[in-house]
Amino acid sequence: MSQASGSADTGEPPLRVFVVAGEASGDHLGGALMASLKAATGGRVTFAGVGGETMQAEGLEPLFPFSDITVMGVDAIIRRLPQLLSRINQTADAVVAMRPDAFVIIDAPDFTHRVARKVRKRDPTIPIVDYVSPTVWIWRPGRARAMAAYVDRLMAVLPFEPEVHQRLGGPPTTYVGHPLLETLAPILPDRDRPLDPAGPPTLLILPGSRSSEIEALLPVFGETLAAIAARVPDVRAVLPAVSHLAGRIEAEVATWPVKPEIVHGRAAKLQTFGEARAALAASGTVTLELAVAGVPMAVAYKLDAVARALRVVNRVVRFVNYTTMVLPNIVLGERAIPDFLEEDVTPERLSAAIVPLLSDTPERHRQVDAFRRLDALMALPGGAKPSEMAAQTVIDTARAGRPLLANPRI
Template structure:
């Protein structure tokens, strides 16, 4: 007598911000593959998750707020959406609830849902940055979250040390796009060719362009005086094209601005070195094998506040993962344009500093490896395990 097929797995997802939408869409696709399509999605997400089959209960932007002013102005809306999200989960009674990024919103949803559906498995995809500040958040979320899926390899140990929920490292989403940013044999030869290509990455937020634009122009002018035969490429977002154009108009050097994603990836595969604002892009550069320096500057009041509350020894993700200052960082009071230009020149021309970074990037790849599976596939396996429907492991 044949066994009746298992009913479709019901998954409720809540994502906030563009990064959460990207992660959510990848997770949905892999869950569909691992369950053979026997799955149903409900929840809140952005355009990528909607394209993957989610009918969002309300616009994802309604729960995304950045900056104190935006939070205060949007508080009534956010509180309303918080109640609606928790109520929707309770009505749906899914097999598992997956909360992606947006910790301030999703942790409150988890708390409300846990009090009403205490047996519902709850997964948090992307660990809160308790290793940066507010470490008490780890222990605070433990009663409401059954599993955290971490994107950085040191986070499971940190969460355990801080008495947080069980945490599984599934890999950073950048690991799923290595073929797009790493060179093939021909492109690797181009990295050593003439003229050398330097990636210029001053950030994508308007405030970053305003604060860092003059600094980047200064450093690049000094660099070109030392390495005159240099190709400069500045990837940016389409919506920032006009602002970036206005910014570089005041520079004495003129980078080529690219807004197409494929052009950006092609530049990564050909780049000899990079000059970047601190952020996720430093990890992207390291995984692509591109030696770089990083910088950042905020308002002096923010810097003083950060000095007293942050618990990190570096602002550069690859340095944090490696536990060493592999990538030179010039932050706030330690910004030094002549020194920055000199280091970039040496990274371009070659020598011990360049070789040391390349060796560090090899170690970084080993630390972040995920046994050949993509981060989305590993995340999907973890969700199914928490839901009580583990998928067979790959042969």
Template structure:
């Protein structure tokens, strides 16, 4: 019988990680069999998701509360499915509030080996999470090079496997030319707007992004605003753009074949001279493209009050953290206002070179130039199986 793997992801970034890991496992163990929960990318690799992954894409303490009973039911259903399958390994990917509850139920009922992909940011806040996690997780796959010591100190095995952004293809000059022609951009400067991949993020950020971009456009009317969107939030983004500068355009996956959309998105990142983005892994995508950025995020009031009291770091942007600099401006919580964002965009536009060294160093440190992270992750999983 071949390798049996239960794999669980809860949001788009986890879906990308899971798909790359599945490809790696299929390369190293061709007879592998998968069950679990995931999005379209993992399903394309052979997973039949037990329920829509989007049900789990919830962020923030206050945001989770209204969906508590639905999430609790899915936690039990998922754990029951793992125990029924009796896989060689269960791999949970990010989404720790869901994943680790599933892992606890699985460990309570079995001795199934558990792997968690993406180390919790215990270096940022709630350091006790590592110790708690070690009760239900055997092995951690870390995206950032400074994370393994934190996990090992708590009693878990841990391997740095690199960040998947380093394996993404870069836009060619031909792709950039095709993109500009397709959207009638000419030689206009481009500003990327990235208000998030979750519905809750778009709801929270669309208005303030639009107002900030209107102020920016008043001073820099030649800039075109391009909004690459995830498919499940694209309708919301289109609706929000009714109140954005009139010539803003959305890149919607529904309008293009998958390969064409991917090429347009790569080209948009590569050709932009500036980006405004929600906090998250998108900062690494921008760094890979060499696109200077401003990071902004609004939190629910309760979530912000709790986070600011528990934070152990003074920045949330991965480029700042990995490069050990603070060159990427942030507009977080009460500072996430149109006026502040517009001012920061102006500053970066005037001195974009200040971020270039930090972005290059970041990419080197997260694994650029080595094996693909999905393959490294698969190799780490297989190497530590009993």
């Protein structure tokens, strides 16, 4: 358990917060939340929980190594299932023993929600806050109502999620803003800068951060780049490679007829965001990053075998609700960004969507205008920062407490 360094005594006991993150992105959210909780309480806050380097830098002494639960892939999960189940039980035991003012779970629902359900059964008085909603608006909407039994306050990072959970019978939900609004926007150039016609247009190639995405999309992205270069001979292509797949990406790209420049590290990636005229991207959070940066894009997505089978079933029995896989489109409620799924992911279709974005065209202006509407939808009142909004929500939930439930239904 760690105690943040305090300032003047306010007369109130320190806030006790147990925080559990289950993956790297959650660790970053947790670290920012912890920093804002310290600032909001004048340092009068005690932390315990599970997290990685970012949370540890804010003073967390983790219950066990973060790597014990940051497992990706079905095979890896099956191999380490006994350890994962043990860590779930160990974490729930620690929460109940501490009896914190608030128990905050961050993303990674396969781990964090299992812990939360156990805690709710054993001590229904502990307020539970969930930071980042599962995608109930796309997949398995029944999870929203199930969460209401063990989550007292959900902190949403997308502005439409409070309405979704209200409609689906989910827990009370507060939109606290997406972390990109805080971490990305301040270090990027002005989106409204005029298009510089001098020099070759820069195209970002973003094939994803998972091995399955690289395998599915990298070959067709190489063919697409060749088709674009045939129409825009001076195009400069840049591919930011994620570190754990860099070798594989470099080997694949070496066979391409038109070779992009490969850059490494987040700082280099963000620099290219400031230089790019357009991007060819895999579906995912990167599309929201590009929209915040004001980079027009075309988006591609290929499903794995299981998801492909579910897509066929969904045509008969609808249990997946989506018309687009692109986060900015979902927030906007319109298909402002062209997206291509499965059989539509072809060099011809992708290059036809990208080429107009490399110059001053109506297609480019339509996306940039949509990004401005996205800004307005995602903005927080009074220019608040997402981590500050999240911290205040945790404090309010902790202060409100939670009445004892005689027979909690989990």
